[in-house]
Amino acid sequence: MSIDLAQFIPTFLEESFEGLEVMESGLLNLDTEDAETINAIFRAAHSIKGGAGTFGFTDITDFTHVVETLMDELRAERRAFTDTLKNLLLSSVDCIRLLLEAARDNTECNDPQVDQVFKQLEMVLAGGEVVLTHADNEKADSTHNLSSENDNLPENVSSAGEINNSGWHIEFKPAQHLLMTGNEPILMMAALAECGEFLVHACTANVPALLDLNPEELFLVWDMDLYSDCDEAVVREVFEWVEDDCELTITPIVDDNRAVNSQSDSLFQEHLADFQNPQGDVPVSVQDEAPVAATITTESVAPEASVSITAAERAEMSSVAKSQDNVRKSQSDAGSIRVGIDKIDGLINRVGELVITQSMLGQVGSELADLEHPAVDRLNDGLLQLERNTRDLQEEVMRIRMLPISFVFNRFPRLVHDVSSQLGKEVELKLSGEQTELDKTVMEKIGDPLLHLVRNALDHGLETPQERVAAGKSECGTLDLNAYHQGGFIIIQIKDDGRGLDTQRIREKALENGLISSDQVLSEADIHDLIFLPGFSTAVEVNGLSGRGVGMDVVRRNIESLGGHVSVTSEAGIGSSFTVTLPLTLAILDGQLIKLQQEAYIIPLVSIVESIWVSAEALNAVAGQGRLFLFRDEYVPVIHLSSLFGFEEYSKDFSSSLMVIVEGGGKKAGLIVDELQGQQQVVIKSLETNYKRVDGFFGATILGNGQVALILDVASLIKMGLDNANKKQPRRHKNNDEAQQMKVRV
Amino acid sequence: MTETELTLCSESKQFLTFVLANEEYAVDILRVQEIRGWMPVTRIPGAPGYMKGVLNLRGEIIPIIDLRERFGFETKAYNHTTVVVFVWIKSEERQRSMGLVVDAVADTYDIANEAINPAPLMGEGLDPKFIEALATVEGKMVILLDIDYLLNADALACTQTGYLNE
Structure with missing residues (x-):
């Protein structure tokens, strides 16, 4: 096999990270002895180990091996699943992740945590009570269909090899196609011979007559005796890559000649072959009981990681012949391919x-x-059709980028588990709407802000059990994460039933930091909103979780830079609820084309409430400066865009103007524009590509005539407009420095 | 002189030169993407005066910088010789494209490395940091611009604010 393995490393890493997620969520859900989940975790660990072995990441192999052994014992019910064990396994997932990251970055992983956890794992393995009686084994065996080989003997051989023996007797019956998978028995034997005294007996009974002999197939069966004090694991390792393609029996040669059978666990390791021979065409056989899995072949650029696992799952399902929940099965049945994001972006x-x-x-x-x-008519017909097709095509392409928000939500069960135990709080996390889809780019950028909000809720929002009981609530706090679509937006809610925001303290703190003046009259909602201001943190002490200088202002700014919005409602003693509103995609939007002097701008359609003609009398001047407009019982500030943008030809003529009422960041405003033009779908182009972010704008787009039009970011424009009015200097364009300030201010 | 030094000296680079207030400026020709006549741009509110706006170059949105204004020279009405030279520059990890408005395109020259001299510190006028070197071509002085610095300085710097970077 002369393929360059290195090209498969990214795939391996990707699959391994997915495997870790499987392990993590499995461990968190593993409250009861659920054989299916334990198996899933075991398989994930095993795949990582196998892959790491192939690519020579020995530290990962070693580490994962211990985890795998532990899982194996759990699986065989030789060990009870305790909370301590769960936490240890969770931290080992972290360690594997560290190791994988190190492998990805081509660095050494020097984190002391890895060694520490490794030692703990070994300790547990060595000191645990391992042996169970055979009767208990039956259940596990029936799951894996092993009982035929398992005679009345304890099963602890594979884990430790404690039985005193002088060597191993190996029966090796390879499948006929073994040579075609690129494995060479002679090399394995050479490896065994290095371990000690080695005797081989080849059984040629199955070899056909010369005429019928296919030279590429293997008909030999070997009996081997290895006299050595090495572990069974060492022997097993030699056969690691062929376990699926052979029948392998390893028996200790015990002094008193009592043979102890241990069966190969090759039955559930079929997916190893994927790594071993990644260019595909490896028939992965699950010995006898699983016709479904028997012919699974995998492609070189690995498909969905779940393929191999699924095969195993199905095999087991059929063997268990139980109607286990078929949900997972039906999910994985939806075929999928893995495509590089650059290709999709190109598209x-x-x-x-x-x-x-x-x-x-x-x-x-x-x-x-x-x-x-x-x-002309035909042309127009064609153009109409083109428009329809283009729109459909665009929607389909955009759908490719849409992923369920569970990718972000999946991080939280673990986080909540860790943080709540660290804080000594009891928290129940409720996730809903995980299948709500949003654009991958938005998802990538929303992860951190959401994480921050969840941490905050755990740290500041929810109380300790004692406090909760004292407040007449149940000991266990609830954290609700919910996502749903609304209009062109996705709404994510983070709701806790904790103590709620402390209005009094927020006010004091804001006064202290000079964010408000003492005579300022603020509504409850206004005060809650203060927590999003820069330099605001009410945390009494800075701890490792929140309050390390990254405030809610950064959360808000990050969300707003995505064209989204975050707000909070809170009731003392009942809880707080943060609502994050985000656009579904950052790639296109429906816009209203407007004109300001000779230039065209786009207002996102979702921000527009109404467009109206207003007469000068309807605009009420306040203190001779800012203007307000009475819009449905509500006074909204009027922003003259030409003036805000500092265009010279600014005219103060308000006698009759076209006003677009917009809403953004929870506020309304009336924008005075020169002309309303058509509505159209526009492709958002970033100004950052060649310039930089410009305040007040999402980006730009290219119109049909080739001109560039800027896309207004309504929320930030309203803020700019109000700040501008406050400064009472509507005509700032004369002074570049001031214009600069406007941009520097964030 | 060692052999390597000799080969270095005998090498030359090609430059595109353009005119700005009767002086000739040069940029490495490999940095030049395209030259176009002046056309109206879309203004960017809040941008400094020398940043004229953005325009669409084959689907990309490119900022356009008036070099006269950037250097603090007297402005001049754009006319039929006014051109926009599109160049690419290195900005941190990435490449950006920008357009430079200049009075006119002059010529392309092969300038031998030995004809390039470091720029002396100048008393007033152009910020010396914008100048990479001076070269003498056919008896004329040509100013080689350091466009990577010029177009990344001040308000043109690409500001990237990550989540935890503040």
Whole structure:
């Protein structure tokens, strides 16, 4: 096999990280002795070990091996699952992650935690009560269909090899296709011979006559005796890659000649072969009982990591012949492929260009509409069709990028488990709406802010059990994470039933930091909103969880930079609820084209409440400066965009203006514009690519005529407009420095 | 002189030069993407005056910088010789493209390495940091611009704010 293994390392790492997630969520859900979950965890650990072995990450192999052994004992019910064990296994998941990350970055992992956990694991392995009686074994055996080989003997051989023996008797009956998988028995024997005195007897009974002999197939069966004091694991390792393609029996050669059988656990290790021979075409056989899995072949650029695992799962399901929950099965039945994100982004960009071209053609078409020519109608028909197809295509392409928010939510059970035990709090985490989809880019950027909000809720929101009981609540606090779609947005709610925000303390703190003045009248909601201001933290002491200088202001800013919004409602003693509103995608939006002097701008359609003509009398001046407009019983500030943008030709003529009422960041405002033009779907292009982020704008887009139009970020514009009014200097364009300040202020 | 030094000296680079207030400035020709006549741009509110706006270059949004204003020279109405030179620059880890508005394109030269001299500190006018070197071509002085510095300095710097970076 002369393939460059290195090219498969990224795939291995990707699958391993997924495996870790499987292990983690499995461990967290493993409250009862659930054979299926334990198996899933075991398989995940085993895959990581196998892969790591192939690519020579010995530290990962060694570490995972211990975890695997432990899981194996759990699986065979030779060990009871305790909370301590759960925590140890969880921290070992962390260690494997550290090791994998080190492998990914091509560095050494020097974290002392790894050694520490490794030692603990070994200690547990060595000191634990291992042996169970055979009667108890039956259940496990029936799950794995092993009982045929398991004679009336204790099963503890595979884990430790404590039985005194002078060597191993190995019966090795390879499958006929073994050679085609690139394995060479002679090399294995050479490896065994290095361990000690080695005797081999080949049984040629199965070899066909020369005429019928296929030289590429293997018909030999070997009996081997290895006289050595090595562990069974050492012997087993030699056969590690062929376990699935052979029948292997390893028996200790005991002094008193009492043979102890241990059966190979090759039955559930079929997915190892994926790593061993990644270019595919390896028939992965699950010996006899699983026709489903028997012919699974895997492709080189690995498909969904779950393929191999699923095969095993199904095999077991069929062997157990129980109607276990088929949900997982049906989920994994939905075929999927793994594609690099750059390819998808390339596709999306291309479609974006197509949309621009289409709208350009549409414009030309409408210009030609008056022309008397028979082809014009046909052209317009074609253009209509093009528009429809482009839109459909764009939607389909965008859907590729959409992922369920469970990718983010899945981090939280672990976090909540760790943090709550660290804080001595009891917390029940409720997740709902995990299947709500949103754009991958948004998802990547929302992870940290959400993490922060969840930590805050655990740290500041929820009380200790004592406090809760004293307040007449149940000991266990509840943290609700909920996601759902609303309009073009995804709403994520983080709700706790803790003590709620302390209005009094927030006010004091804000006064102390000079964020508000003492005579300022603030509503409850206004005060709650103060926690999002920079430099605000009410945490009495800074601890490792929250309050380390990253305040809610950063959370808000990050969410707003995605075009989203975060708000809080809270009731003392009842709890707080943070609501994060995010656009579903950052790639396209439906916009309203407006004109300001000679320039075109886009207002996101979702931000627009209404567009109206207003007369000068309807605009009420306040203290001769800012203007307010009475819009449905509500006074909204009026922002003259030309003035805000500092365009010279600013006219104070308000006698009759076109006003777009917009809403963003929880506030409304009326934007005075010169002209309203059509609505269209636009492709968002980042200004950062070649310039930098500009305050007040999401980005830009290219219109059908090739012109660039900036896309207004309504929330930040309203803020700028209000700040501007407060400074009472509407005409700031004369001074560049001031314009600079406007941008520096965040 | 050792052999390596000889080969270094005999090498030359190609430069594109353009005119700005009667002086000739040069940029490495490999940095030049495209040259176009002046066309209206979309203004960016809040940007410094020399940042004229952005325009669409084959689907990319490119900021356009008026070099006269950037250098603090007297502004001049754009005319038929006014061109935009699109260059790419290195900014931190990535590449950015920008357009430079100049009075006119002059010429392309092969300038031998030995004809390039370090820029002397100048008393006033142009920020010496913008200048990479001076070269003499056919008896004229040509100013080689350090566009990586020029277009990353001050308000043009790409500011990246990560989540925990503040």
